[in-house]
């Protein structure tokens with residue numbers, strides 16, 4: 001009865017995880033989301049194309065076996081992992097536009113971590129023996145633990161005598177996939193954190209490895225946002241969509257939030273918006289100046305998702321293919337994953353020359369490159385480019401990351417940018433949301 005009434009601002013992975021954790025502990029929660037859909041950057045959007053309405057993910061997402069809090073939360077709210085994800089042992093296969101496989105690394109599922117990946121590296125294709133050995137030595141270095149001073153990953157790789165080819169085939173694609181930041185400016189410490197979590201040997205299980213890729217079999221909203229929203233509402237939480245918080249003002253022992261409906265009062269607030277939207281909410285709260293300054297210093301990286309709809313019978317050799325010497329980096333066959341037959345999603349992480357092209361020119365260029373690599377490909381029927389210009393913060397060395405607990409009593413910050421060990425990921429967002437909820441529970445229970 002006396003538990004505080006908490007407002008969560010933002011219905012992305014962070015806000016939804018915070019709200020789900022709080023309602024579970026019997027707290028009154030109202031979540032405000034400015035847009036019509038929940039899920040934030042990990043949402044599905046209805047888009048009209050070719051005079052038809054299509055449900056397309058805001059970007060093709062991949063989860064990792066290492067996303068332990070996300071997977072535990074989904075499990076708790078009744079999402080059956082097997083129904084929603086295709087679990088795939090780590091495999092990186094790069095295909096050139098000439099149709100050749102130029103690099104192939106497969107983990108050895110029957111071995112415990114990290115030997116599954118180390119043995120995979122030893123037998124990978126596309127690198128010389130000495131390159132494979134130096135990659136294994138570096139992997140062992142990463143597993144030995146933290147480095148004392150953060151620096152650019154490129155500088156670190158140079159010091160550790162990684163060849164240009166190793167960087168091009170292995171480290172750069174891994175870094176782009178994990179941090180969405182080019183190796184020239186990426187944080188070595190954060191890269192270590194993700195790799196260490198992904199190659200950790202917590203429990204030997206042939207089925208579930210931390211290095212596994214989890215490829216969504218449904219659209220993202222059906223996997224994350226919708227089940228979480230149902231869970232929150234089933235436990236009495238209130239979700240208000242299309243309700244942007246216009247202002248947040250301190251008022252006595254709490255806060256007034258203003259939406260288009262007027263003002264409402266809450267004793268506790270979790271702000272779970274992207275760092276790009278933080279300023280407008282906290283610029284009048286002096287105790288949050290440091291958080292504001294930190295996020296104002298951020299640079300951002302884009303992620304482009306180019307959907308190419310081919311005739312329904314079109315199928316790629318596998319559900320996920322790495323592209324080398326192409327503008328595209330990864331190609332996902334959504335027919336094999338989500339029954340969206342003939343629909344391919346090409347991903348381009350981080351800034352690059354693709355941004356100089358118009359969306360139509362980019363789709364055309366990728367269509368040509370895919371045709372070169374896979375000569376049997378027919379012409380696409382339509383295309384749709386989703387360009388998230390500020391998809392994630394640039395995960396650079398020594399980036400200031402605000403804490404979940406702020407200097408302002410009863411005001412907490414959640415969001416991928418607040419989970420300091422990780423780059424901008426679903427897992428970082430989920431962990432931050434749960435951490436904020438636990439701080440409130442710890443304080444008031």
Ligand SMILES: Cc1cc2nc3c(=O)[nH]c(=O)nc-3n(C[C@H](O)[C@H](O)[C@H](O)COP(=O)(O)OP(=O)(O)OC[C@H]3O[C@@H](n4cnc5c(N)ncnc54)[C@H](O)[C@@H]3O)c2cc1C
Nearest residue numbers: 010012013014034040041059061062245415416424425426
């Ligand atoms: C194209 C793309 C591909 C990605 N791929 C991957 C991937 O493969 N794997 C992975 O782990 N991560 C990936 N990410 C990153 C991942 O999506 C994000 O890190 C994560 O979703 C961030 O969640 P969040 O809750 O912190 O923020 P957000 O998702 O940004 O949620 C914030 C929410 O707050 C709302 N909001 C903002 N201002 C207000 C306001 N004033 N009032 C009310 N609501 C407000 C927004 O509408 C939004 O819904 C990708 C991101 C993008 C864009």
